[in-house]
Amino acid sequence: MNKRDISTQVAAVTERGSLRPMDLLLNPRSIAFIGASADPSRLGGIAIDHLVKFGFEGKVYPVNPKYQEMHGLQCYPDIESLPEAPDLAVLAIGADMVFPTLVKCHAKGIRAAIIYASGFAEEGEEGARLQQQIADFSREHDMAVCGPNCMGLANLSTGAITAFATIFRDYPPNTGAGHVSLVTQSGNMCAILYVAGYERGIKFNQFINTGNEASIEFAEYLEYLADDPQTHSVIGYLEGLRDGERLIRVSEKFHRAGKALILIKSGETEQGSIAAMSHTASLAGNQAINRAAFRQLGIMQARDPMQLVDVAYLAGMKDRSAGRRIAVASISGAMGGLLTDLLVSAGLEVPVLPQDAQRILKEKAPMLGMVANPIDLTANLYNREGLAAEVFATLVADSNIDTVLVYATGYLLDRIADELIDASRRSGRLFIAIDTGKAKSRDDLERAGIPVFTDVARAVGAMATYLPWREEASRRDHWRALRTEREVATGEKLLLSPRMDEYQTKRLLESHGVPVCAERVARNADEAAAFADMTGFPVALKILSPDIAHKTEAGGVRLHLTNADAVRNAYAEVMDNVRVSQPEAELRGVLVQKMEAGVGELIVGITRDPIFGLSMTVGLGGIFTELFRDVSHRLLPVDETIAHEMLKELRGYKLLTGFRGKPRGDIAAACSAIAAVSTLAMHLDGAINELEINPLLVRAEGDGVVALDALLSTTPVDSNS
Known part of the structure; x- marks a missing residue:
């Protein structure tokens, strides 16, 4: 087996003792097996x-x-x-013997260990206690401990295999160095993904199963691989994440290194938001925030093992420019049409070629079937030398085309392979081939940077994940720069009352640049009537209480009140209703607001995700929020540019753009208000659970926006912090 000389992996380091424990764990030069077995079929x-x-x-x-x-x-x-003292100890022993053995390893001078055994945190209270012992000991003595309850590790570029995975017998490690590393929290998924990648032709570097992560968390392995020159991309399987902030930092390292990170994320749940106060929290479940966070951080998310390895395969072609606007060139008109349908359904674009490009194609190749996009190459590929080259040259000359997808099977793909390779090399554009036959040129195409798929659906599925990731790099750069800027500029955090009511919340919003409606606080019916008269009818009347988030459900709202008597009666009604429905609530009177009208309504909310911290949800109000869950999510910060991106992601966005003769909404003002909410929330970080404007009324263009209702849920502030 041809492997790199192990000494090259430790660079200029001459003493193993000077290496980090993670280096010894993932790149060991000597390995001890505690509980070793002479039987090659047993765990040890x-x-x-x-x-x-x-x-x-x-x-x-x-x-x-x-x-x-x-x-x-x-x-x-x-x-x-x-x-x-070997670099690494593998503990193939029972759970009850693990901790005393770990102590002996440390006494010997061993600084890294792998624990196979189960019977820890996954087994209940006693197991959790044993696992905490390991965590505390490894932290105190700076030991890198993988597991417990893990399959182990394998540096497949050096043959340092410490995993008890029998799959290596049927799928032996690659000869020579691999460049894709694999990290999973599930041992079985580690094996599944390895086999799937192996069959896809991927050559692996590291094979890492993290297990219970008592000592080293998932993102720490990623951090190591981001710095590892041998690893060019990482694929993995993630169930739960403990350290979102570390993952944010790691994603920046991957970005700077030009490495792809592709994960399957499972175990997502909406249950954590069931008891939340705001509508935002019910919309911003863990699953939605995870997906938004991954997209912002540049982590590609796959839905299954096959898509994961297909995306990793595509990511290996990173020396070509690529994007979501695709030209389809097919030997079959029917397949060209099917591919177009699949691509568009997957969120990609198949733009119609300009008339000039169509004319050129017709002039150069009048026998072509279709030239608008898709392009039907027909069977003339058999008869016309250079036809493919002429088509490809025309396509890559079009600035509206980012990627070229070619369908040509078997002999026909072999016939145009040289033209494909030449067009890709000259243009620097990504060409992707689909061969449902048995073309002999596949290896030549792949070596030239042209990926070859044998399944249409798998090709489109991989493209739908990879191409937007390539295209959105500049957006991710913008957010990273904004995050750095806002972290520096945020300064001292604001201190808040622990029981903020709607009026107080609106004053806070107003002080940070969010327009709010005209309103007054009334303590009795006569005050309410007088304030309504001053404000101007019609008015709305709402209960004011820090304990009542959903006023309508409590019977605490009356709308379209047109005279003083109606206001007095409404005051009595809402007070009576709330005293019955919420007898423990503190009542601070009512808010008297002028009724407002506009083009549309938005919900703008902030919630605190337990992993990633503060995140924003923006959606259209009314049934679009309640029924269709038409919302967009981002991690903070959000500025006007990102706010506009979020609005354009909404299915109902057209309702704000002058749809069917309606006035166009003041989108610029809405984006400004959304950005102001983000700035306020970052000033409140540490003191905020939820912040919501619902609705933010969008008036006609030029007339601005106005917050009609708002709530803020704060967290207790430690006076000693």
Whole structure:
């Protein structure tokens, strides 16, 4: 097995003791197996068998007092008798023996360990206690501990396989260095993704199963791989994440290094928002925020193992420019039409070629079937030399085309392979081929940077994830720069009353640039009537209480009141209703507001995600929010540019753009108000659970916006912090 010389992996480091524990864990030169087995089918023997079979060039020390030799290696009775402190210890022993053995490893000078055993936090209170022991010990003594309850690791570029994965027998590690690393929280998924990638032709570098993550969390492995020059991209499977802030930092490292990070995220749930005060919280469930966060951070998200490895395969062609606007060139008109339908349904674009481009195609190749896009190459590829080259040259000359998708099977793909390669090389544009036959040129195409798919649906599925990721790089740059700028500019955090009512919340919004409606606080019916007269009819009357988030449900709202008597009667009604429905609520009177009209309504809300922190939800009000959940999400900060992107993502956005003769809404004012909410929320970070404007009324263009209702849920502030 041809592997890199291990010494090159440690660069200029001459003493292993000066390496980080993570280096020893993922790139060991010597490995001890505690609880080693002579049986290659048992847990303590599988990995040793791999090391011997695949020619690991480092030292391997089996530890088991029952044997003097196993797998052709000298066996040692205990840790203390080892001739040196190895880089890594693998603990293939029961859960009850793990902690005392870990202590012995540390005493020997071992700084990294892998724990196979289950029976820890996944098993209840006692298991959680044992796992906490491991976590505390590893942190105190700066040991890198993988697991417990994990399959283990494998550096497939050096053959340092410590995983008890039998799949390596059927799918042996690649010869030479691999460049894709695999990280999963599930051992079975690690095996599944490895096999899927292997069959897709992916060559792996690191194979990492994190297990219970007592010592090292998922994002820490990613951080290591972001800095690893051997790893060019990472794929993985994630169920739960503990450190969102670290993942944000890691994503920046991946971006700077030009590396792709592609994950399957499962275990998402909406249940955490069931008891939330605001509508925003029910809309911004964990699943929605995770997806929005991944998109902002540049983490591609796949839905299944096949799509994951297909996207990783595409990501290996990063030296070509690419985007979502696709030209389809097909030997079959029917397949060209089907591909167009699939691409558009997946959110990609198949733009109609300009008339000049169509004319050129007709002049150069009058026998073509269709030239508008898709382009029907027909069977003339058999008869006309250079036809494909002429078509490709015309397509890449069009600035409205980012990517070229070519469908040509078997012999026909072989016939145009050289033209494909030349067009891709000359243009620097990404060409993708689909071959449902058995073309002999596949390897040549791939070496030239042209990915080849054999399944139409898989090709489109991978493109639908990869191409937008390539196109949205500038947006991610904008958000990263904004985040850095706002973190510096935010300064001292604001301190708030722990029980903010609607009136107080609106004053806070107003002070940060959010327009609010004309309103007064009334303590009795006569005050309410007098204020209504001053404000001008019609008016709305709403209960004012820090304890009542949903006023309508409590019977605390009356609208379209047209005279003083109606206001007095409404005051009595809402007070009576609320005292019955919310008898414990603190009542601070009512708000008297002037009724407003506009083009449309928005909901703008901030919630605190337990992983990623403050996030924003923007949606159209009314049935679009309640029924269709027509919303967009972002991690903070959000400025006017990002706010406009969020609005344009809404299915109902056209209602604000002069749809069917309605006045156009003041979109610029709406974006300004949304950005102001973001700025306020960042000043409140640490003191805010939820902040919501519902609705933010959008008036006609030039007339601005106005917040009609708002709520703020605060968190207790530690006076000693």
